[in-house]
Amino acid sequence: MPEALALVGPTGSGKTALSIEIARRIDGEIISMDSRAVYRGMDIGTAKATEAERGGIPHWGIDIAEPSERFNAARWAAYAREKMAEIRARGRVPMLVGGTGFFLRALTHPIFQEPELDPDRRARLLEWMERQTDAELHRWLLALDPESAERLRDWGGRQRLMRALEVPLLTGRTLPWWHRNSPAEETPVTVLPFVLEVPRDRLYAGIDRRVTEMVEAGLLDEVRGLVQKYGEDAPGLNAHAYIELFPYFRGERTLDEALDLARANTRAYTRRQLTWFRTKLPGGAVWLDATRPRRELADEIVAAWSRAVAEPASEG
Structure with missing residues (x-):
């Protein structure tokens, strides 16, 4: 029986x-x-659901870290396991909802036990890496860990790139080696996954419109305030619709140029998301046409969930 609906x-x-x-x-x-x-x-910039939009449904995993912190998949998985146990103890159903696929995979394919890293050496290494460009970091990774370099070429991000590079530099072994040779920290979580699929032209039009709506809702003030408080190098601010605005604030880019780049980068990100969903999701994922009426989609998902949780009882 699945432990959660995804x-x-x-x-x-x-x-x-x-x-x-x-x-x-x-x-x-x-x-x-x-x-x-x-x-x-x-x-x-993250289009968080407001309290009114949440409609009284409890939401977890939101506003649990400062932008100055690094928040990786392992930390999220530990948090999610804890919340899932609490939700089930209340007799309710845990629902994992979002677009960060490697968070889900950290539950379904638990992360290996991490090697111990000397904190002083790691701090010095991170300080050095922060000064490097993504291209330079990728060049180093290509030399030290070609497997991870190829994997992160199309699906990465600066934080994952730095993580993949620090492991071989500090341990002498690559991240894939540790994955293959270290026991998992936890048992896998079984989920029933559903994937929403949108025609690309419609998805892109929605992204373009969404960026405009964010600006109208006060995005510039939000990003400016965060930069003033945490600085441009804050790990959390390395996100689309945020990082593209930094040069605008410095007078190096017009607002239209910044927003066009935010739209383009978000479109590229959705392409990588779809590639990840097609190749990395656990077996049994149900793909759904998201252009169908919401009630119809909900009917199908609820029916599939009901069947999945009833199967063990019927077999007994």
Whole structure:
């Protein structure tokens, strides 16, 4: 029997509204799988659901870290396991909702036991890496760990790039080697995954419109305030719709140029999300046309969940 229902999809696919309707029907509580919604103060640019939009459904995994902190998949998985246990103890259904696929994979394919890293050496290494460009970090990774370099070429991000590089530099062994030769920290979590799929032209149009709406909602003030408080190098601020605005604030880019780049980068990110969903999701994922009416989608998901949780009882 699945331990949780997972609803994933690219940015702007309608996960939020659909998940709330499903939660009402199955007595669910939602654990966010958004690697940027974990950060406090990053509200408009991450399109966090407001209290009114949540409709009284408990939401977890939101506003649990400062943008100055590094929040990786291992930390999220530990948090999610704890919340899932609490939700089940209340007799409710844990629902994992979001677009950060490697968060989900940290539950379904538990992360290996990490090697001990000397904290002083790691701090010095991180300080050095922060001064390097992504291209330079990738060049180093290509020399030290070609397997990870190829994997992160299309699906990475600066934080994952630095993580993949620090392991061989500090341990002499690559990240894939540790994955293959170290025991997992936890047992795998079984989920019933659903994927929302949107035609690419419609998805891109929605992204373009969404960036405009964010600006109208106060995105510039939000980003400016976060930069003033945490600085441009804060790990949490390395996100689309945030990082593209930094040069605008410095007078190095017009606002239109910054927003066009934010739209382009977000579109590219959704393409990588879809690639990840097709290749990395656990078996049995159900792909759904997200252009269908929300009620119809909810009907199908709730029916599939009911069948999945009833199967063990019927077999007994």
